Amino acid sequence: MKIMKPLMTALLAIALFFAPQLMGGSNVSYSLLVIIGIFAILAYSLDLVVSDLGEVSLGHTVFFGTGAYTTAVASSQFGLGALETLMLALAASTLVAAFVGLITLKLREFIFSLVTYSLAVISITLADNWMFVGGTDGISGIPPLKFSILGLDYLARTDQQLWPVVYLGLLATLYLVHTFRRSRLGSEAMTVQLNTGLAIMSGINPMLVRMKVLVLSAPLAGLAGWLYAYQRAYISSDVFGAYFLLIMLTAVIMIGRRQLLCPLIGVALIITQEKMFSLGAYWDNIILGTIIILVLCFFPGGLSRLFTRRVAHT
Amino acid sequence: MENFIQQLINGLVIGHAYALIAIGWTILLGVARLVNFGHGELYMLGAFTTWWAISAYDIPYGLAILISMVIGGLIGFLMQLIMLRLTFRKDLIAIMIVTLGFGKVISGVASLLFGANGEILQTPLSSVDLYWNDLWFTYQDIAIVITALLMYGLTWLIIQYTRIGRMARMVAEDPPLAALYGINARLAYFLIFAFEGVAVTLAAAMVAPRSPILTSMGFDETIITFIVVIIGGIGNVLGNYIAALLLGIFIAFFSTYISAAFATAAAFVVLIVLLIAQPNRLQA
Numbered sequence: 001m002k003i004m005k006p007l008m009t010a011l012l013a014i015a016l017f018f019a020p021q022l023m024g025g026s027n028v029s030y031s032l033l034v035i036i037g038i039f040a041i042l043a044y045s046l047d048l049v050v051s052d053l054g055e056v057s058l059g060h061t062v063f064f065g066t067g068a069y070t071t072a073v074a075s076s077q078f079g080l081g082a083l084e085t086l087m088l089a090l091a092a093s094t095l096v097a098a099f100v101g102l103i104t105l106k107l108r109e110f111i112f113s114l115v116t117y118s119l120a121v122i123s124i125t126l127a128d129n130w131m132f133v134g135g136t137d138g139i140s141g142i143p144p145l146k147f148s149i150l151g152l153d154y155l156a157r158t159d160q161q162l163w164p165v166v167y168l169g170l171l172a173t174l175y176l177v178h179t180f181r182r183s184r185l186g187s188e189a190m191t192v193q194l195n196t197g198l199a200i201m202s203g204i205n206p207m208l209v210r211m212k213v214l215v216l217s218a219p220l221a222g223l224a225g226w227l228y229a230y231q232r233a234y235i236s237s238d239v240f241g242a243y244f245l246l247i248m249l250t251a252v253i254m255i256g257r258r259q260l261l262c263p264l265i266g267v268a269l270i271i272t273q274e275k276m277f278s279l280g281a282y283w284d285n286i287i288l289g290t291i292i293i294l295v296l297c298f299f300p301g302g303l304s305r306l307f308t309r310r311v312a313h314t
Numbered sequence: 315m316e317n318f319i320q321q322l323i324n325g326l327v328i329g330h331a332y333a334l335i336a337i338g339w340t341i342l343l344g345v346a347r348l349v350n351f352g353h354g355e356l357y358m359l360g361a362f363t364t365w366w367a368i369s370a371y372d373i374p375y376g377l378a379i380l381i382s383m384v385i386g387g388l389i390g391f392l393m394q395l396i397m398l399r400l401t402f403r404k405d406l407i408a409i410m411i412v413t414l415g416f417g418k419v420i421s422g423v424a425s426l427l428f429g430a431n432g433e434i435l436q437t438p439l440s441s442v443d444l445y446w447n448d449l450w451f452t453y454q455d456i457a458i459v460i461t462a463l464l465m466y467g468l469t470w471l472i473i474q475y476t477r478i479g480r481m482a483r484m485v486a487e488d489p490p491l492a493a494l495y496g497i498n499a500r501l502a503y504f505l506i507f508a509f510e511g512v513a514v515t516l517a518a519a520m521v522a523p524r525s526p527i528l529t530s531m532g533f534d535e536t537i538i539t540f541i542v543v544i545i546g547g548i549g550n551v552l553g554n555y556i557a558a559l560l561l562g563i564f565i566a567f568f569s570t571y572i573s574a575a576f577a578t579a580a581a582f583v584v585l586i587v588l589l590i591a592q593p594n595r596l597q598a
Contacts, residue, residue, distance in 0.1 A: 114540045
């Protein structure tokens with residue numbers, strides 16, 4: 001039996017890789033899945049902080065934007081390849097997270113949230129006024145993702161060619177989140193969230209745990225930013241904005257908490273609605289807002305509870 | 315020197331505007347220990363309903379303000395009705411995200427109704443310029459200062475000396491125990507949230523004529539409010555008033571002498587430094 005679960009997981013992972021082909025293999029389906037993949041990685045970054053640490057960071061777009069801007073500058077102005085920009089994006093977002101962690105070390109609840117949001121506002125102001133990163137024009141002309149490993153060159157000009165990279169990133173993200181939740185740090189984070197007093201008695205340093213989880217979550221957002229910069233070939237201060245925040249926050253709370261695939265499913269639903277059945281940006285906002293309100297007020301465990309509860313009753 | 319005094323006056327007016335915008339949150343947070351991340355969107359809605367009443371129906375400014383306040387109060391009431399369970403559980407994290415959701419719904423609906431263009435909210439008071447030597451301000455500015463002073467005075471009196479104020483404070487302290495004393499906690503929460511809606515729409519109707527209004531302007535107001543509430547001390551009505559004035563003067567001078575683009579960001583930096591230096595300020 002022990003072999004069954006990893007085997008099933010591997011099969012599912014392989015099957016999902018061919019999802020775009022199963023959806024017809026058109027450019028549209030590749031684009032859709034690439035966007036879903038990128039937003040899902042971003043959502044997992046926030047998921048670690050919201051679900052495991054129990055704090056709502058409204059500043060995760062800062063890590064995302066740091067990754068995207070680092071990639072854009074390094075590739076378009078310094079001509080670096082994708083592997084180098086990846087390293088830089090991960091390092092930069094981690095560093096920024098360490099800084100954010102330091103200044104928010106003692107902040108809780110809505111004050112933590114508002115301070116992290118204010119950092120996003122500062123980031124927008126900086127990006128809009130700093131000519132080195134293009135000011136309000138942003139950075140255009142980001143070259144396509146290109147790297148070579150062991151003499152093999154890979155160039156991703158289209159979303160179809162980008163998909164394997166995005167998918168690999170998503171798998172790595174899922175693995176990291178899964179491993180984290182089974183790790184010592186993961187259970188320490190839960191203890192701090194559920195009962196800080198007990199955590200301290202058992203020898204846990206809550207501030208250190210908070211710092212570690214925040215810093216761990218940031219490179220995921222950085223990775224998403226790296227992919228996003230290559231996918232769009234253009235970025236502006238929008239990457240720090242409320243649009244990304246709202247999507248990741250909704251995806252995290254929508255389906256269920258601390259269940260590995262839930263944020264991915266949430267992102268897939270939201271992005272599919274937005275790209276395929278959009279009623280315009282205003283309606284998309286109303287829909288997202290309504291989902292947030294309904295889920296938290298009436299289905300606090302997420303929509304997945306609807307089904308599990310029904311199963312339990314029958 | 316003239317410019318200095320002009321900026322000081324400017325800062326005082328902006329400060330009173332911030333104070334007026336923040337009072338709903340001050341009460342919400344200080345008295346009931348609740349938060350509303352849709353605060354800025356309510357402000358936006360207040361500005362637009364006032365503008366719409368005046369420009370589409372020629373309703374007099376005073377009446378337009380009243381209409382906006384009624385709408386604001388109803389929406390506040392409705393928000394509390396929907397999230398009552400969360401309020402009683404004191405689940406601040408969920409309340410925060412839910413009110414963020416309300417904000418998005420409000421801004422989405424307002425954009426559908428009023429469009430995405432910037433509008434000017436012109437009032438009989440905002441179009442009258444006053445000159446005093448070389449110093450310039452409008453009747454609207456004077457009205458903002460007077461309204462802010464009245465609101466703070468009234469609120470302080472109500473909280474300290476009336477039955478409603480005592481009721482609200484008892485509910486904030488311990489809802490079940492307050493209920494034992496025969497206090498209707500549900501009603502208290504409804505009243506407080508309705509007050510938040512009324513106060514912020516009143517602020518919008520008074521302050522919004524100072525600059526063009528946009529349906530996307532919401533969250534910045536929440537952020538300014540947040541700075542006021544934190545610097546002033548949670549639940550400290552007088553402290554909040556003073557903090558708003560200081561912030562207004564800071565913004566006015568920073569915009570003029572250093573950089574207008576970085577003014578809000580600079581205010582945040584001050585706030586963050588303050589939070590690091592004095593984390594205890596946050597224990598309400």
